[in-house]
Amino acid sequence: MNFSVPSEHYDVIIVGMGPAGASAAYELSLRGLSVLAFDKQAHPRYKVCGGGLSARIAKILPPDFPSIVEESVHRVQFTYGAQESFLIQSPEPIAYMVMRQDFDQWLVNKARQAGTTVHEDETVLEIHNREEEVEVVTKQGRYQSRVVIGADGVMSMVAQQCFPGRSLIKIPALESEVHGEPLHVFQKTPTALISLQAAKKGYGWIFPKREGLSLGVGEFVKGTKRPKQSFRDFIGDEPLLAGLKIPAPLGYPIPIASAQAYRNGHAWAGRLVRGRTMLVGDAGHLVDPLLGEGIYYAVRSGQLAAKSVTNMLSHPAIHELSDYERLVDNEFGAEFRVAGRLGKIIYGLPRSVHRWAGRQFPDAYQRVLNRYCEMLQGKETYQSIRNRILRRLHWPFA
Numbered sequence: 001m002n003f004s005v006p007s008e009h010y011d012v013i014i015v016g017m018g019p020a021g022a023s024a025a026y027e028l029s030l031r032g033l034s035v036l037a038f039d040k041q042a043h044p045r046y047k048v049c050g051g052g053l054s055a056r057i058a059k060i061l062p063p064d065f066p067s068i069v070e071e072s073v074h075r076v077q078f079t080y081g082a083q084e085s086f087l088i089q090s091p092e093p094i095a096y097m098v099m100r101q102d103f104d105q106w107l108v109n110k111a112r113q114a115g116t117t118v119h120e121d122e123t124v125l126e127i128h129n130r131e132e133e134v135e136v137v138t139k140q141g142r143y144q145s146r147v148v149i150g151a152d153g154v155m156s157m158v159a160q161q162c163f164p165g166r167s168l169i170k171i172p173a174l175e176s177e178v179h180g181e182p183l184h185v186f187q188k189t190p191t192a193l194i195s196l197q198a199a200k201k202g203y204g205w206i207f208p209k210r211e212g213l214s215l216g217v218g219e220f221v222k223g224t225k226r227p228k229q230s231f232r233d234f235i236g237d238e239p240l241l242a243g244l245k246i247p248a249p250l251g252y253p254i255p256i257a258s259a260q261a262y263r264n265g266h267a268w269a270g271r272l273v274r275g276r277t278m279l280v281g282d283a284g285h286l287v288d289p290l291l292g293e294g295i296y297y298a299v300r301s302g303q304l305a306a307k308s309v310t311n312m313l314s315h316p317a318i319h320e321l322s323d324y325e326r327l328v329d330n331e332f333g334a335e336f337r338v339a340g341r342l343g344k345i346i347y348g349l350p351r352s353v354h355r356w357a358g359r360q361f362p363d364a365y366q367r368v369l370n371r372y373c374e375m376l377q378g379k380e381t382y383q384s385i386r387n388r389i390l391r392r393l394h395w396p397f398a
């Protein structure tokens with residue numbers, strides 16, 4: 001493939017070099033396109049995030065991914081009351097823990113090595129989406145390209161300028177990190193905790209890292225409870241955090257995929273592609289609405305965007321990028337819809353009902369949680385778990 005361009009013109013410009021932008025840049029450069037990528041910060045940069053990756057991500061990342069993994073988690077403890085919990089264990093990793101500054105820098109370096117030109121500390125201010133090209137304006141200059149990928153996160157300026165009128169759901173989340181000796185029991189094992197008790201309509205987490213713990217809370221139903229209060233209650237009530245000096249948390253919104261993105265069961269056209277611009281990762285609200293997992297979907301949507309852009313630029317008969325929306329719907333659409341419905345049930349039920357159900361049906365609870373961990377490993381999907389549950393519920397009446 002030969003995509004020759006004049007010097008300040010590029011095939012693709014990418015705004016934002018988090019996991020979504022860096023993955024798109026890497027794939028596009030590997031395919032021989034000329035790519036210019038901007039980030040308003042310089043890597044390594046801090047990002048408010050738990051840094052928990054579902055184990056299935058290993059299948060879609062470059063093979064030296066283990067070099068930046070802090071911990072491989074084989075045990076996940078689910079609690080719904082301080083004393084009550086289920087422990088899931090697996091000989092294969094269920095999740096990987098990373099520090100976001102290291103993970104993101106590793107991905108940016110991959111893109112650079114593949115040929116992407118990276119401008120750090122350069123904020124994109126304006127996008128002009130024209131019929132024949134897109135112009136990107138920063139304080140330092142003006143740049144043209146055939147396609148622009150908006151990978152600029154939850155507060156995406158690309159989405160604001162090129163996709164006006166979107167009103168999707170952002171939920172509040174808070175995160176803090178504890179460093180220091182002695183090693184916490186969760187680091188020694190290593191184990192991750194998901195606590196339904198920690199939030200009113202969401203959950204709290206404790207993730208083990210090499211030098212400490214990441215912990216936080218997310219409230220997944222808007223307006224239920226102030227997350228600061230949830231965070232205070234979590235660190236006050238959770239015995240596993242007793243005695244730790246926990247720094248004040250930092251807050252950031254999570255742009256979960258919402259039912260509003262779907263009409264009549266299908267995602268609406270034009271939500272991820274308009275003219276020559278497209279949205280990936282958080283900018284496109286591609287986050288699992290049940291757990292708030294966003295990194296897997298950021299990486300994968302960056303890869304799908306790269307595929308669609310390459311198709312368009314290498315086939316003169318293809319004039320649009322809407323193929324990308326179809327690819328995203330095929331991979332995530334139905335999954336997000338099921339996850340959203342499960343979230344409504346799980347977060348909607350009072351915690352007392354979870355406690356009661358956990359005591360009455362411990363085997364069923366354990367089975368569902370085992371399946372959930374298998375989903376994180378890539379062996380199950382939300383849809384297959386839902387179908388199993390439905391089959392079991394229907395069985396006595398069959």
Ligand SMILES: Cc1cc2nc3c(=O)[nH]c(=O)nc-3n(C[C@H](O)[C@H](O)[C@H](O)COP(=O)(O)OP(=O)(O)OC[C@H]3O[C@@H](n4cnc5c(N)ncnc54)[C@H](O)[C@@H]3O)c2cc1C
Pocket residue numbers: 015016017018019020021038039040041047048049050051052053122123124125151152153154156157173174175216251252253254280281282283287292293294295296298
């Ligand atoms: C408290 C919290 C905990 C979380 N924990 C997890 C977790 O454990 N696991 C998980 O999978 N997900 C988690 N997430 C979600 C996850 O952080 C995001 O889904 C993920 O970062 C999305 O990646 P991205 O590349 O789309 O965006 P980002 O990682 O936000 O990257 C966007 C990049 O764009 C740059 N940028 C922004 N505006 C401009 C501009 N105008 N010009 C140039 N550059 C710009 C930014 O500097 C940034 O580098 C969490 C989120 C929160 C808030």
